[in-house]
Amino acid sequence: MVKQLARAFDEKERLIVKKTCLDAGTEFFGQNGFEKTSIDEITRKAGVAKGTFYTFWPSKESFFFACLERAELQFQEEVILPLLSSPGHPADILGCILSELFALTEEYPIIRQAMDPDLIRRLSRKLPPKVLEEHIRKDRGEFAGIMSAWDPQVFNPGISPEVFDGLFKGLLMMSLHRNIIGDDVYSDVINTISRIFSSGLKTLSDERGTK
Numbered sequence: 001m002v003k004q005l006a007r008a009f010d011e012k013e014r015l016i017v018k019k020t021c022l023d024a025g026t027e028f029f030g031q032n033g034f035e036k037t038s039i040d041e042i043t044r045k046a047g048v049a050k051g052t053f054y055t056f057w058p059s060k061e062s063f064f065f066a067c068l069e070r071a072e073l074q075f076q077e078e079v080i081l082p083l084l085s086s087p088g089h090p091a092d093i094l095g096c097i098l099s100e101l102f103a104l105t106e107e108y109p110i111i112r113q114a115m116d117p118d119l120i121r122r123l124s125r126k127l128p129p130k131v132l133e134e135h136i137r138k139d140r141g142e143f144a145g146i147m148s149a150w151d152p153q154v155f156n157p158g159i160s161p162e163v164f165d166g167l168f169k170g171l172l173m174m175s176l177h178r179n180i181i182g183d184d185v186y187s188d189v190i191n192t193i194s195r196i197f198s199s200g201l202k203t204l205s206d207e208r209g210t211k
Contacts, residue, residue: 095198157204
């Protein structure tokens with residue numbers, strides 16, 4: 001058996017190879033799930049040697065995590081940032097963000113898969129603790145950034161970034177149970193939850209004396 005060796009790349013080539021692999025990984029993980037996706041089929045699709053692949057990611061778990069973080073970054077840049085600059089009550093904007101997060105689980109199945117308890121446990125075992133800690137810190141930092149975008153005299157529901165992060169993740173777990181909720185009512189359920197969410201945030205903010 002001939003071992004595939006990685007060759008040296010310049011920075012431009014490295015970026016191209018990484019993007020090609022991440023594109024292939026996002027596609028295969030989305031279609032087949034984590035367990036049924038192999039590094040062999042990813043490298044074949046990307047047209048790179050396995051040795052090259054492992055110079056970027058030491059394991060399948062670390063590669064999946066890289067695909068996941070890229071999808072989340074794309075969502076932040078394409079959806080969250082434009083919404084934050086749009087007119088409207090902050091609570092309504094947060095409701096829109098929640099609706100878009102549910103839509104994200106359909107557009108990027110890898111996001112939904114990352115909420116699977118078995119996969120979460122596997123990633124927790126295989127990835128360095130500091131990687132997961134940094135991911136959680138960034139998630140909470142994003143919510144802190146979102147809340148700081150608004151004048152607290154106008155909107156202040158009294159919810160910490162940590163609680164907001166947990167609240168959004170908890171609600172998104174519903175996407176794992178679409179078949180139980182029912183395809184015929186799923187969209188209406190999500191829209192209703194988003195409206196209730198917005199209304200509840202307004203009430204909390206009003207109770208704290210904002211105007």
